[in-house]
Amino acid sequence: MPLETIDYLHPNAAQDFTRSLRETGFGVLKNHPIPAERLQSIYANWQAFFDSEDKHNYRFNPGPQDGFFPADVSETAKGHKLKDLKEYYHIYPWGQIPDQLRQEILEYYADANALAAELLDWVQEHSPIEIKTEFSQPLSQMIANSEQTLLRVLHYPPLTGEEPEGALRAAAHEDINLLTVLPAASETGLQVLDKNQKWLDVPCDFGNLIINTGDMLQEASGHYFPSTTHRVVNPSGEAAKHSRISMPLFLHPRPDVVLSERYTAYSYLQERLRELGVI
Ligand SMILES: O=C(O)CCC(=O)C(=O)O
Numbered sequence: 001m002p003l004e005t006i007d008y009l010h011p012n013a014a015q016d017f018t019r020s021l022r023e024t025g026f027g028v029l030k031n032h033p034i035p036a037e038r039l040q041s042i043y044a045n046w047q048a049f050f051d052s053e054d055k056h057n058y059r060f061n062p063g064p065q066d067g068f069f070p071a072d073v074s075e076t077a078k079g080h081k082l083k084d085l086k087e088y089y090h091i092y093p094w095g096q097i098p099d100q101l102r103q104e105i106l107e108y109y110a111d112a113n114a115l116a117a118e119l120l121d122w123v124q125e126h127s128p129i130e131i132k133t134e135f136s137q138p139l140s141q142m143i144a145n146s147e148q149t150l151l152r153v154l155h156y157p158p159l160t161g162e163e164p165e166g167a168l169r170a171a172a173h174e175d176i177n178l179l180t181v182l183p184a185a186s187e188t189g190l191q192v193l194d195k196n197q198k199w200l201d202v203p204c205d206f207g208n209l210i211i212n213t214g215d216m217l218q219e220a221s222g223h224y225f226p227s228t229t230h231r232v233v234n235p236s237g238e239a240a241k242h243s244r245i246s247m248p249l250f251l252h253p254r255p256d257v258v259l260s261e262r263y264t265a266y267s268y269l270q271e272r273l274r275e276l277g278v279i
């Protein structure tokens with residue numbers, strides 16, 4: 001079953017969106033409040049940044065993890081051996097951000113956070129009573145004033161043909177956080193693993209917002225909302241010559257937020273980062 005696209009303005013949007021997250025771990029929204037022209041401008045400005053040598057002046061700070069991550073230190077997904085074919089920039093409002101990109105990206109950060117809070121209210125309202133009574137606080141409260149929420153601007157460079165055999169733009173993985181807000185990328189490639197272990201293309205009409213459940217919402221909901229495996233496959237033909245820009249916002253609860261009997265957001269994140277070998 002292909003993923004449905006939900007109209008944010010439709011009277012049943014909240015219900016349909018919550019059902020989609022429950023069934024697939026993903027929800028795709030159209031007619032949402034973030035204009036496509038804004039996304040286009042952000043993508044163009046960050047493409048120029050990734051194309052410049054200036055990016056090396058913003059190399060990430062190893063502890064706090066803000067800044068630019070070049071391809072040679074890029075992630076290796078859990079259970080995989082090959083690095084993803086990507087470079088990226090981690091934006092936190094308290095972190096380093098190039099001056100010429102700062103205002104536009106922080107405005108987006110704030111607006112996407114506000115939209116995420118609204119979507120979490122939708123999920124809260126339409127979760128079954130036995131699920132929502134287990135939440136230690138309303139879902140949208142969990143992310144309020146969080147300094148952990150991470151906006152990652154990703155650049156997948158054009159393919160050269162020299163890539164290691166089997167390496168992907170982003171190998172199959174699940175997101176660690178509560179919820180991810182991901183505007184459709186500048187190019188295709190995002191796929192989600194369905195219940196029958198078949199890879200489905202995520203509808204990527206430019207301007208759509210793709211939302212997916214992360215492991216923390218899966219944990220907090222006793223696995224009612226699945227954190228679904230996804231990946232970004234390599235393009236072929238003419239598209240292989242194109243860069244791909246994407247921009248997931250990873251909503252993270254404040255560290256002290258209780259997710260379940262076993263975990264706070266802090267202890268959960270530490271366990272996952274240790275598994276990944278990041279810490
Ligand atoms: O680039 C994309 O479309 C998805 C990226 C992603 O899944 C991630 O960085 O966790």
Ligand SMILES: [Fe+2]
Binds near residue numbers: 173174175230
């Ligand atoms: Fe992801």
